[in-house]
Amino acid sequence: MTDQNLAIIVLAAGQGTRMKSALPKVLHPLAGAPIIAHVLATARALDADRVLAVVRHERDLVAAAVEAELPGTVIVDQDEVPGTGRAVEQAVATLPADFDGDVLVLNGDVPLLDADTLAGFLARHRDAGVAASVLSARFDDPTGYGRIVRDDAGAFDRIVEQKDASDAERLIDEVNAGVYAFGAAALRDRLAALTTANAQGEKYLTDLIELLRAAGSEVDAVPVSESWLVAGINDRAQLAETAARLNALIVRGWQLAGVTIEDPATTWIDLAVRIEPDATIRPGTQLKGATVVEAGAIVGPDTTLVDCEVGPRAEVKRTDGTLAVIGEGASVGPFSYLRPGTVLDADGKIGTFVETKNAHIGRGSKVPHLSYVGDTEVGEGSNIGAGSITANYDGVNKHRTQIGSHVRTGSHGVFVAPVRIGDGAYTGAGTVVRKDVPAGALAVNVAPQRNIEGWVLAHRPGTAAAEAAGEAGSGGTDAD
Numbered sequence: 001m002t003d004q005n006l007a008i009i010v011l012a013a014g015q016g017t018r019m020k021s022a023l024p025k026v027l028h029p030l031a032g033a034p035i036i037a038h039v040l041a042t043a044r045a046l047d048a049d050r051v052l053a054v055v056r057h058e059r060d061l062v063a064a065a066v067e068a069e070l071p072g073t074v075i076v077d078q079d080e081v082p083g084t085g086r087a088v089e090q091a092v093a094t095l096p097a098d099f100d101g102d103v104l105v106l107n108g109d110v111p112l113l114d115a116d117t118l119a120g121f122l123a124r125h126r127d128a129g130v131a132a133s134v135l136s137a138r139f140d141d142p143t144g145y146g147r148i149v150r151d152d153a154g155a156f157d158r159i160v161e162q163k164d165a166s167d168a169e170r171l172i173d174e175v176n177a178g179v180y181a182f183g184a185a186a187l188r189d190r191l192a193a194l195t196t197a198n199a200q201g202e203k204y205l206t207d208l209i210e211l212l213r214a215a216g217s218e219v220d221a222v223p224v225s226e227s228w229l230v231a232g233i234n235d236r237a238q239l240a241e242t243a244a245r246l247n248a249l250i251v252r253g254w255q256l257a258g259v260t261i262e263d264p265a266t267t268w269i270d271l272a273v274r275i276e277p278d279a280t281i282r283p284g285t286q287l288k289g290a291t292v293v294e295a296g297a298i299v300g301p302d303t304t305l306v307d308c309e310v311g312p313r314a315e316v317k318r319t320d321g322t323l324a325v326i327g328e329g330a331s332v333g334p335f336s337y338l339r340p341g342t343v344l345d346a347d348g349k350i351g352t353f354v355e356t357k358n359a360h361i362g363r364g365s366k367v368p369h370l371s372y373v374g375d376t377e378v379g380e381g382s383n384i385g386a387g388s389i390t391a392n393y394d395g396v397n398k399h400r401t402q403i404g405s406h407v408r409t410g411s412h413g414v415f416v417a418p419v420r421i422g423d424g425a426y427t428g429a430g431t432v433v434r435k436d437v438p439a440g441a442l443a444v445n446v447a448p449q450r451n452i453e454g455w456v457l458a459h460r461p462g463t464a465a466a467e468a469a470g471e472a473g474s475g476g477t478d479a480d
Helices: 035-045 059-069 084-093 115-128 184-191 205-214 236-256 455-459 464-471
Strands: 003-012 048-055 074-077 102-107 132-138 147-150 156-160 174-183 219-223 286-288 304-306 319-322 336-338 349-361 366-378 389-391 401-403 414-416 419-421
Touching (some): 003 035, 003 084, 035 048, 048 084, 059 074, 074 084, 084 102, 115 132, 115 174, 115 219, 156 205, 156 219, 174 184, 184 205, 205 219
Parallel strands (some): 048 074, 132 219, 286 304, 319 336, 336 349, 349 366, 366 389, 366 401, 389 414
Antiparallel strands (some): 102 174, 132 174, 147 156, 147 174
16 A cells, blocks of 8 residues: 655766766666666555655656656756755655655665665654654775764764764764655755755755754664665676676575576576576576566576577577577577577477577477578478578568478578468478479479589699599599
């Protein structure tokens, strides 16, 4: 049920200059989704009455991503006054005047903070009846972070920034994680007192905590169980670290759900991927987008699948596939390239060094090796010979090839589309098929072989080939 007493503010206005990227920091991909999508997914899980996202840098791009991930999110545009305090101030101004619940402030670049942790944080905030709560973490190296200073009884006293901390305070390992819960009334009351009277000319949210304490309001600090939960992403090194941490969690989750993952260190799985129990994922595999792997399937090693479906007991190895469907018991690879629109029905085969595109290969049919099959329909139980090509492009338009059921095509065949091969037909090796082949027919290009005796001795004298031919007694006189 919707929590009518909760509003969530997501801060996403920063430029993220340390990413050194034209792409806004919060839109960099993480496990198949923008960084901010993970934060919004957490917000959705908390069932807040309303979610507000504060944007500024690349406003339209960020706003579009927010709307795509969590439709109905209120977009708040931060003005020229910088600082997290100003961002919250403008977001709160959009709340209904009679809203008297709690306001949770999250950062758009902290993607691993989960809903369970935040639910516990909110529960403690509400039970304590305090004006504000600060989420904290304990770091082995707290350098650069604001420290949480507690009194002799262990209660929250204040936040002191690194530059203002004494030598003793710098030894404190509990730091401000930048996530806050406020009572709406106390928040509105103190926001008006925030100023830009500091060296950076910004309105700081941490100053709000100081103002609340100065007014006699109680503030609580709640440490998280693991510091990585509140790790922010400011540069690409931190992005990679966070990606590795999240991937390890995803992989472990699938292992506990009954999936065999042979080498977690080299297996990458996006958040939207779905895998059924008893599937096996071998080393060096990347499952991306909305890929689905069904029970008993084996994927890998060295395989990348994007938005693919892998049926029960299918095997896919050393393959690159995008928007492909692989049927039950089918076999793909090694070294196959499945482009969008590939459908391989049950018990079919796409083999070594085969490229397919917009092709439907029927039940039990095989394209074993060294072939290109594009814009093609293949019936059931057919075999496409090695080195075959469907020539689907005439320089202007693409055309389809239709190959029936139980067809046998010879090696190195070329099918010049549009062309139809009837059920049960055969084609000879090296045949270029330009006309339809009736069912049960054999298509061949008649070109009698001619052997020109003595050609090598006459035209390549002095070569190793001529020497070998001479030793073999291949003299001959028909050299013209």
